[in-house]
Amino acid sequence: MTSEQLFEQIRAKKSFLSLGLDTDLSKIPQHILATEDPIFEFNKAIIDATADLVVAVKPNLAFYEVHGAAGWNSLLKTVKYIRSKYPKLFVIADAKRGDITSTAKMYARTFFQSLDCDAVTISPYMGKDSVDPFLGYKNKWVILLSLTSNESFADFQMIESKATGKRIFEEVIEKSMKWGTEDNTMYVVGATRTDFLKDIRKIAPNHFLLIPGVGEQGGSLQDVAHFGLNSKCGLLVNSSRGIIYADNTERFAEMARKKALQLQQEMEQILQSAGLLK
Amino acid sequence: MTSEQLFEQIRAKKSFLSLGLDTDLSKIPQHILATEDPIFEFNKAIIDATADLVVAVKPNLAFYEVHGAAGWNSLLKTVKYIRSKYPKLFVIADAKRGDITSTAKMYARTFFQSLDCDAVTISPYMGKDSVDPFLGYKNKWVILLSLTSNESFADFQMIESKATGKRIFEEVIEKSMKWGTEDNTMYVVGATRTDFLKDIRKIAPNHFLLIPGVGEQGGSLQDVAHFGLNSKCGLLVNSSRGIIYADNTERFAEMARKKALQLQQEMEQILQSAGLLK
Numbered sequence: 001m002t003s004e005q006l007f008e009q010i011r012a013k014k015s016f017l018s019l020g021l022d023t024d025l026s027k028i029p030q031h032i033l034a035t036e037d038p039i040f041e042f043n044k045a046i047i048d049a050t051a052d053l054v055v056a057v058k059p060n061l062a063f064y065e066v067h068g069a070a071g072w073n074s075l076l077k078t079v080k081y082i083r084s085k086y087p088k089l090f091v092i093a094d095a096k097r098g099d100i101t102s103t104a105k106m107y108a109r110t111f112f113q114s115l116d117c118d119a120v121t122i123s124p125y126m127g128k129d130s131v132d133p134f135l136g137y138k139n140k141w142v143i144l145l146s147l148t149s150n151e152s153f154a155d156f157q158m159i160e161s162k163a164t165g166k167r168i169f170e171e172v173i174e175k176s177m178k179w180g181t182e183d184n185t186m187y188v189v190g191a192t193r194t195d196f197l198k199d200i201r202k203i204a205p206n207h208f209l210l211i212p213g214v215g216e217q218g219g220s221l222q223d224v225a226h227f228g229l230n231s232k233c234g235l236l237v238n239s240s241r242g243i244i245y246a247d248n249t250e251r252f253a254e255m256a257r258k259k260a261l262q263l264q265q266e267m268e269q270i271l272q273s274a275g276l277l278k
Numbered sequence: 279m280t281s282e283q284l285f286e287q288i289r290a291k292k293s294f295l296s297l298g299l300d301t302d303l304s305k306i307p308q309h310i311l312a313t314e315d316p317i318f319e320f321n322k323a324i325i326d327a328t329a330d331l332v333v334a335v336k337p338n339l340a341f342y343e344v345h346g347a348a349g350w351n352s353l354l355k356t357v358k359y360i361r362s363k364y365p366k367l368f369v370i371a372d373a374k375r376g377d378i379t380s381t382a383k384m385y386a387r388t389f390f391q392s393l394d395c396d397a398v399t400i401s402p403y404m405g406k407d408s409v410d411p412f413l414g415y416k417n418k419w420v421i422l423l424s425l426t427s428n429e430s431f432a433d434f435q436m437i438e439s440k441a442t443g444k445r446i447f448e449e450v451i452e453k454s455m456k457w458g459t460e461d462n463t464m465y466v467v468g469a470t471r472t473d474f475l476k477d478i479r480k481i482a483p484n485h486f487l488l489i490p491g492v493g494e495q496g497g498s499l500q501d502v503a504h505f506g507l508n509s510k511c512g513l514l515v516n517s518s519r520g521i522i523y524a525d526n527t528e529r530f531a532e533m534a535r536k537k538a539l540q541l542q543q544e545m546e547q548i549l550q551s552a553g554l555l556k
Contacts, residue, residue, distance in 0.1 A: 062384035106340035127430030152405030
């Protein structure tokens with residue numbers, strides 16, 4: 001998918017919401033646990049209930065890998081289901097990989113070919129040659145960690161470079177902008193870090209940003225939009241637990257839709273006010 | 279496994295060699311491809327041929343994940359085989375994960391419980407709370423990326439902090455030494471970076487270091503030992519492609535043993551000279 005096509009989807013759905021599928025067997029409704037593949041059944045119900053309200057779906061690999069081969073099959077079935085029923089959804093493998101070139105090539109094959117996702121999250125620690133193999137795929141995306149939403153983000157990301165005066169999260173964006181383009185690179189910026197979004201938009205005014213941490217982690221959608229919105233929206237705001245665990249009875253999908261709808265409606269107003277809707 | 283037990287194994291085998299299982303279907307012998315689970319059959323043969331010469335085995339997750347559920351099963355079978363036949367081998371999941379606490383907990387369960395590995399490689403980019411969940415497991419290890427062996431290592435790892443004058447790879451070691459102990463934390467330091475091993479040993483004289491990049495990537499074992507050896511050896515030197523792809527005929531396991539034996543013999547001399555053998 002190109003950035004233009006993604007923006008088209010955002011305008012069509014009046015939403016820049018990403019649905020995080022951190023599907024945890026200990027949190028899903030009892031009646032689903034009795035099915036043959038509870039993770040897939042849960043995901044399918046959540047996706048069907050929200051597909052018209054979200055532009056992206058982001059399965060978090062850890063929640064599938066913990067179940068070994070069965071978990072991988074649930075993930076594969078989930079992505080195949082999205083591909084066949086909702087082909088315009090942007091699928092993000094939230095994997096946070098990062099390794100030497102020969103290994104990175106294998107991860108790129110895994111996420112872009114075997115799983116057929118649109119994007120994969122990558123940790124920048126090992127530098128350019130750990131990212132390059134992902135950038136060789138047409139219409140596929142790398143989403144590089146820049147400024148994350150967790151408490152310990154500052155341990156290394158906020159260290160200021162003696163040579164440039166820039167912080168590591170800024171160094172990541174500045175350097176990697178030369179590796180890829182606005183059509184194959186996004187950045188992860190935590191919604192809890194809105195005070196730095198202004199600085200990031202100075203460096204990368206046109207790139208898409210993936211914003212986790214709205215809801216459960218405490219970030220505000222209005223603040224994110226205020227500092228992060230650009231002329232092509234330029235934002236994918238993710239919510240995981242806030243949507244998928246809104247309820248754990250038989251009404252879970254309906255309640256997930258309700259939560260997603262609240263966010264979509266807030267996003268529609270934001271897009272409307274910014275003059276980004278047709 | 280404790281560091282003391284690991285050192286005991288090093289003395290018993292006169293080796294600090296780690297065997298990297300980057301098992302690639304495009305590189306393994308033709309006759310193995312005809313078996314039901316070629317990745318497992320290849321690993322099994324390589325492990326049987328080298329188990330008395332190596333103290334650690336390091337499967338690289340990317341090479342298993344690329345085959346989806348089947349790949350995970352090959353990995354699981356490989357680890358189970360090691361656990362049952364060679365229980366004293368130190369098993370490292372080379373996964374380079376790193377995510378927020380709730381996700382990191384899932385990865386810790388995956389690698390320490392579901393797969394029952396001794397250690398997992400972790401990227402430090404997200405800081406302390408992305409590492410903590412792994413440190414809660416008794417006798418399990420986190421191996422944090424510090425200074426990697428790839429060409430682009432300097433992009434971020436070599437940036438010097440304005441506040442401390444230290445480089446990021448040093449900041450990673452200094453900060454994380456307060457999160458864990460010498461009995462649950464190691465560091466990845468590329469064999470191609472021996473010029474910095476001296477600096478690292480000033481910060482962390484007692485920690486074990488995992489050294490990839492000997493052989494195929496050009497690092498020298500003598501240089502690594504010269505700057506990296508400590509009173510409990512303190513080194514695990516990994517070789518992957520140099521051993522497992524020494525030959526791709528029916529003699530592949532025998533030739534892999536030959537390559538591992540060369541490294542073990544060189545290591546025995548190093549340990550002997552340093553007075554570390556009984």
